[in-house]
Amino acid sequence: xxxxxxxxxxxxxNAHRLLADRRRGDRNVPALTLAQITGQxxxxxxxxxAEGSLYDPDLAAMAVRQSRGDMIEAxxxxxxxxxxxxxxxxxxxxxxxxxxxxxxxxxTYKDIPGGQLLGPTFDYTHRLIDPAMAGDEPVDEPLCRxxxxxxxxxxxxxxxxxxxLIERDILSDDEPGDLTRDPTAFPADRDVRLQALARGDExxxxxxxxxxxxxxxxxxxFVGEIRIGLVDVxxxxxxxxxxxxxxxxxxxxxxxVSQFTGGGQEGAKFTRGYGLVFGQSERxxxxxSLVDRALRADEFxxxxxxPAQDEEFVLAHCDNVQATGFVxxxxxxxxxxxxxxxxxxxxxxxAKAKNDEMREAAE
Amino acid sequence: MTLxxxxxxxxxxxxxxxxxxxxxxxxxxxxYQVPFASREMPMPYGWGxxxxxxxxxxxxxxxxxxxxxQGADDTTNAVSIRAFFAKTANVATTTKTADATVIQxxxxxxxxPLSAGQVIVxxxxxxxxxxxxxxxxxxxxxxxxxxxYGLIHVKLYEDIAQHGHIATTxxxxxxxxxRYVMDPSPIPKFDNPKMNGSPALQLFGAGREKRIYALPPFxxxxxxxxxxxPFEVQKFKQPCALCNATGxxxxxxxxxxxxxxxxxxxxxxxxxxxxxEGHHGPGLPISGAQTVKEDAA
Amino acid sequence: MxxxxxxxxxxxxxxxxxxxxxxxxxxxxxxxxxAIVGESGSGKTTLLNxxxxxxxxxxxxxxxxxxxxxxxxxxxxxxxxxxxxxRTDWGFVHQNPADGLRMRVSAGANVGERLMAIGDxxxxxIRNTATEWLGRVEIAGDRIDDKPVAFSxxxxxxxxxxxxxxxRPRLIxxxxxxxxxxxxxxxxxxxxxxxxxSDLGLAVVIVTHDLAVARLLSQRxxxxxxxxxxxxxxxxxxxxxxxxxxTQLLVASILES
Numbered sequence: 001x002x003x004x005x006x007x008x009x010x011x012x013x014n015a016h017r018l019l020a021d022r023r024r025g026d027r028n029v030p031a032l033t034l035a036q037i038t039g040q041x042x043x044x045x046x047x048x049x050a051e052g053s054l055y056d057p058d059l060a061a062m063a064v065r066q067s068r069g070d071m072i073e074a075x076x077x078x079x080x081x082x083x084x085x086x087x088x089x090x091x092x093x094x095x096x097x098x099x100x101x102x103x104x105x106x107x108t109y110k111d112i113p114g115g116q117l118l119g120p121t122f123d124y125t126h127r128l129i130d131p132a133m134a135g136d137e138p139v140d141e142p143l144c145r146x147x148x149x150x151x152x153x154x155x156x157x158x159x160x161x162x163x164x165l166i167e168r169d170i171l172s173d174d175e176p177g178d179l180t181r182d183p184t185a186f187p188a189d190r191d192v193r194l195q196a197l198a199r200g201d202e203x204x205x206x207x208x209x210x211x212x213x214x215x216x217x218x219x220x221x222f223v224g225e226i227r228i229g230l231v232d233v234x235x236x237x238x239x240x241x242x243x244x245x246x247x248x249x250x251x252x253x254x255x256x257v258s259q260f261t262g263g264g265q266e267g268a269k270f271t272r273g274y275g276l277v278f279g280q281s282e283r284x285x286x287x288x289s290l291v292d293r294a295l296r297a298d299e300f301x302x303x304x305x306x307p308a309q310d311e312e313f314v315l316a317h318c319d320n321v322q323a324t325g326f327v328x329x330x331x332x333x334x335x336x337x338x339x340x341x342x343x344x345x346x347x348x349x350x351a352k353a354k355n356d357e358m359r360e361a362a363e
Numbered sequence: 364m365t366l367x368x369x370x371x372x373x374x375x376x377x378x379x380x381x382x383x384x385x386x387x388x389x390x391x392x393x394x395y396q397v398p399f400a401s402r403e404m405p406m407p408y409g410w411g412x413x414x415x416x417x418x419x420x421x422x423x424x425x426x427x428x429x430x431x432x433q434g435a436d437d438t439t440n441a442v443s444i445r446a447f448f449a450k451t452a453n454v455a456t457t458t459k460t461a462d463a464t465v466i467q468x469x470x471x472x473x474x475x476p477l478s479a480g481q482v483i484v485x486x487x488x489x490x491x492x493x494x495x496x497x498x499x500x501x502x503x504x505x506x507x508x509x510x511x512y513g514l515i516h517v518k519l520y521e522d523i524a525q526h527g528h529i530a531t532t533x534x535x536x537x538x539x540x541x542r543y544v545m546d547p548s549p550i551p552k553f554d555n556p557k558m559n560g561s562p563a564l565q566l567f568g569a570g571r572e573k574r575i576y577a578l579p580p581f582x583x584x585x586x587x588x589x590x591x592x593p594f595e596v597q598k599f600k601q602p603c604a605l606c607n608a609t610g611x612x613x614x615x616x617x618x619x620x621x622x623x624x625x626x627x628x629x630x631x632x633x634x635x636x637x638x639x640e641g642h643h644g645p646g647l648p649i650s651g652a653q654t655v656k657e658d659a660a
Numbered sequence: 661m662x663x664x665x666x667x668x669x670x671x672x673x674x675x676x677x678x679x680x681x682x683x684x685x686x687x688x689x690x691x692x693x694x695a696i697v698g699e700s701g702s703g704k705t706t707l708l709n710x711x712x713x714x715x716x717x718x719x720x721x722x723x724x725x726x727x728x729x730x731x732x733x734x735x736x737x738x739x740x741x742x743x744x745x746x747r748t749d750w751g752f753v754h755q756n757p758a759d760g761l762r763m764r765v766s767a768g769a770n771v772g773e774r775l776m777a778i779g780d781x782x783x784x785x786i787r788n789t790a791t792e793w794l795g796r797v798e799i800a801g802d803r804i805d806d807k808p809v810a811f812s813x814x815x816x817x818x819x820x821x822x823x824x825x826x827x828r829p830r831l832i833x834x835x836x837x838x839x840x841x842x843x844x845x846x847x848x849x850x851x852x853x854x855x856x857x858s859d860l861g862l863a864v865v866i867v868t869h870d871l872a873v874a875r876l877l878s879q880r881x882x883x884x885x886x887x888x889x890x891x892x893x894x895x896x897x898x899x900x901x902x903x904x905x906x907t908q909l910l911v912a913s914i915l916e917s
Binding site: 008009011012076079080082083084086180181182183184185186187312316321322324325326327328329332333334335336337339340341342343344347348351 | 369370373375398399400401402403404405407408409410412432433434437438439440441442443446469470471488498499500501526527528530532533534549550551552553571573574597612613614615629
């Protein structure tokens with residue numbers, strides 16, 4: 001005897017109860033604290049803040065915990081919270097030239113004013129799983145340079161710019177677009193493109209950036225500079241007439257010095273690809289700068305043939321919250337539409353069977 | 364740390380105003396896709412974020428909300444969305460089509476005719492009817508702007524050439540007021556005629572794709588076809604096994620692994636109402652129907 | 661014959677400092693075939709793309725004689741009017757048929773698309789018209805439901821021609837229409853083109869580097885070099901008695917090879 005499926009509400013409640021149990025795991029093991037997550041899974045927290053586009057380590061840590069370590073789920077949680085927040089204003093552009101640098105490398109010059117600083121990097125570690133990770137062995141205190149040792153570290157692109165060898169930065173006081181507040185229209189401006197990339201999925205951008213290196217929209221990139229560190233965030237308060245500091249955020253900036261352009265009156269110049277990401281993630285910042293440069297094909301009269309150069313393609317698909325929602329919605333019931341397809345298929349096959357029958361009869 | 368608090372029906376009033384402006388524009392230009400600044404919602408994209416935003420923007424405290432998915436009130440996503448509004452807006456909810464002032468739907472239009480004053484909100488995954496023929500937004504916007512709809516007939520032509528029929532069974536494109544070609548959302552084409560001249564206001568929300576469009580009451584909606592291959596809806600050979608209804612859309616239910624099938628109303632409210640009125644289908648025992656329903660919960 | 665169908669004057673197209681074509685003036689008369697010849701890089705394709713509205717010009721005027729008697733500059737037409745012209749009154753035959761066909765839809769739909777675009781809504785009639793046009797370009801009627809991917813190069817080119825002609829256009833642009841074909845196939849396509857052009861009284865602007873194609877199809881020739889017209893005249897005159905040294909070289913190199 002057929003009975004209609006009922007009881008969605010109870011099933012959902014029970015499923016969520018089971019989820020909560022699995023999230024907590026063995027009750028005899030202490031629960032993770034937010035301090036543990038922000039302190040020891042800092043790069044996970046950074047990624048959630050970057051792609052959630054909200055700088056709040058504690059909330060990001062909560063989201064990581066709530067999502068059982070599923071990064072896209074955590075990003076989604078942060079986004080859904082962010083969207084409800086009131087907007088008070090735009091900060092002044094952050095000045096990365098004044099960054100308190102933790103890491104800074106350039107691939108274009110052997111030595112640069114301010115020096116190369118390796119900082120906390122996985123580079124040059126041997127990827128051997130460290131038996132010490134099974135326990136909690138003491139870790140040495142890091143060596144710190146003295147405050148007075150912090151030399152001025154001009155950006156490499158500024159050095160090139162002083163020589164007139166790279167396209168000028170476009171200075172603008174225009175209100176930047178906000179893709180979370182306005183529907184994106186194509187072609188999009190670079191500010192909106194960069195926003196989309198900064199929020200975009202690390203894996204997607206990594207693969208696209210990689211594809212440009214393999215010939216799908218080559219940009220001949222050199223890492224002018226990657227710098228990671230703290231920058232001040234300031235906001236203009238009209239009543240006061242000066243900017244007020246709101247605090248500082250950690251960011252990773254990558255300036256890719258790319259394929260030169262021009263000749264003629266302007267002279268030949270390198271072009272820029274730009275990446276900026278909340279927290280520490282030079283993989284994402286580098287990939288972003290490759291894709292940013294590839295997307296600028298029209299500006300330099302380059303043929304747009306590769307996926308990474310295709311603005312509509314990249315912008316429409318780089319958001320992992322959108323992507324995961326739409327891919328996963330396929331598990332929602334579709335039986336009404338499936339029924340319609342079944343019906344059509346049977347009709348077509350019945351028509352064919354009838355034809356075959358008639359043909360046989362005729363033979 | 365401050366814990367979040369939320370406005371009536373979740374969205375803030377600024378956002379609601381923005382969505383209402385888009386809805387009004389959509390009503391003013393029936394079938395035209397209005398871009399809107401779709402918000403990140405607390406449910407995934409593709410799971411009804413567009414419909415939820417439209418519903419949130421139009422919902423008032425006195426509204427009575429019905430939510431269906433596949434025609435049914437008790438499918439999990441419908442339950443989840445109904446619970447969302449019951450919690451964030453504290454509105455009355457119903458499963459009765461006739462009692463609802465706002466009906467949010469995924470993939471169906473209720474069987475009972477809608478009446479003046481009701482609003483039906485469709486969840487739309489891909490609002491662009493030309494998308495699978497032309498992937499570029501820049502190009503499809505021009506095609507709509509210039510009424511260049513030859514391509515969509517190429518698709519229908521190919522169907523007939525290949526299968527002898529127009530092989531589109533759901534999300535079947537329509538022309539609105541002889542101007543815009545519109546995607547009716549993935550409702551079965553069975554439901555297309557219900558859109559034409561409906562006294563209810565019909566709103567369509569696509570969250571991920573950031574589009575809202577609308578059909579004001581009594582709008583002329585025509586399913587695309589050829590003169591010699593006119594549009595036809597699905598016909599079912601048997602009535603609903605539970606309520607004996609004919610001329611309604613049926614779900615096929617696999618009853619065993621030996622090819623057993625039965626067909627029941629996709630619209631659960633319609634089916635229940637008919638059974639309450641005393642209709643009995645061939646698959647339903649005369650007595651004990653209520654008990655069976657209780658047991659299954 | 662009171663006025664030209666297409667009138668180009670002082671046309672220039674630049675790419676930054678680079679000149680695509682400049683100082684171009686000529687008229688095309690109804691029913692006339694004009695060949696634009698020159699080596700690659702001479703600017704002939706840039707010119708064709710400009711006058712067919714596929715590429716913006718830098719300066720100059722391009723006027724078209726509409727069916728309703730107006731003779732506007734193309735730049736003064738609305739986007740809607742321009743696109744309507746392109747799919748009704750004009751045709752464009754690409755060198756590579758894949759650029760002008762929908763390779764994944766059937767031959768019938770390829771031919772029928774323009775009809776459906778202008779509002780034909782009777783499947784049977786669209787199909788009959790498509791069958792008739794396939795016949796005119798010597799494609800068997802039973803191939804109507806096959807896709808161009810299954811066609812040979814010559815058939816694809818003939819299909820592209822049929823797709824363009826089904827709305828009875830008055831002006832056709834052609835970019836090396838036989839350039840991608842085997843020599844053995846070229847002759848058949850050329851022959852077909854010549855027949856259709858004269859039967860239908862089409863005006864044609866054809867770009868080619870092949871002087872033999874120009875001689876076979878065109879009444880008048882425009883010779884281009886580094887973005888400029890160096891010589892124009894009746895095709896027979898230009899080929900038999902070239903005045904400009906560059907044309908002389910072109911003609912000589914053809915004769916030698």
